[in-house]
Amino acid sequence: MRVSIVLAGAALLGTLAACGSTATSGSASAPEGSTPAPVGAVKIGQSSVGPILTDSEGRTLYAFADDKTGTSTCESDCLATWPALTGGKNFTAGAGADQKLLTATERTPGVEQAKYGVWPLYYYVGDQGPGDIDGQGVDNLWFVVGADGKLIKKTP
Template sequence: MRTRNLVLAATAVSTAVFTLSACGGNASEKGQHAAGAPRNTTSTVSVKLADSEYGRILVDQSGRTLYAFTKDKDGASNCSADCIAVWPALTTGSQPQAGSGAQRPLLAETQRTKGVAQVTYNNWPLYYYVGDAVAGDANGQGIDGQWFVVSADGKLVKKPAN
C-alpha cells in the first residue's frame, strides 16, 4: 500500500511539472514588447554616429538611422500604438552602449511599458522608420515636420548639411 501511494505521488508531481513547463513563458521571454514587435533582449544595443547627407547622425549598431519625435517631452514617448507601427522604438533588454562618436552622458533609457526600456539620447526617445530599407537610409527625415535625425550633440537635425 505504501509503495502504491509513493508511485501515485510521484506521478502527480511529474504531471504537475509537465503541465507547468507546457504553459510557456511570459511575453518578454518570447522576445515581444507591448506593441507586438520584436524586442532586442539578447544582444547589446549600441548607438553610434555615421556620416549622412545631414552630417554625422545617430544610428544603431547595424547602421540603421535613428529618429526623434518632436511631440516627445521630458524623455517620455508620446508615440502611441498606431505611431509605433510606423516608428518602432529602439528598445533594449540591457544598458545601451555608446559606440563610435556617441556621447555616453547623453545616452539613457525611459520605460515604455513594464519591462520595456526605450533608448534615449539627450532626453529624446529614439525610433526607427519602417520606410528605411537598409543601413544609411533616412527616408523618415522631416516627415510631418515632426520626425528628425539626431546629431552627436543630441539636437534634432532639420536641414541637410552644407
C-alpha cells in the same frame, strides 16, 4: 452564417496579432527585412545631413518632436511606422556617441527605450537599409539626432 462569423473572428485575431507584435517587440522592431542590432548599441554614422545617430548596423535612429519632455508619446499605430529602439537599461554608446547622453526611459514595465539627450529613439519602417534617412522631416515632427543630442532639421 457560422462560417462568416468564424472567418471574421480569424481576421480580427490576425489583425490584433500583427498590431501587438509591432508595438511590443523591442529592438527586433527594426525595419522589416533587416536583422536587429545588438540591444542598446548606438553610434554616430554619416548621412547627407551630417553625422547622425544610428544603431550598430548603421540604421538611422529618429526622434519625435512631441517627445520633447523625454517621455515617449508614440503609441499604437505610431509604433507600427516608428518602432522604438528597446532593450535593457544598459544601452552602449559606440563610435562618436556620448555615453553620458545615452540613457533609457521605461515604455512599459520591464521594457526600456533608448534615449539620447531628451529624445527617445525610433526607427522608421520606410528606411530600407543602413544609411537611409527617408523618415527625415516626416510631418515636420520626425528628425534624425546629432552627436550632441539635438534634432537635425536639415532636409536631405
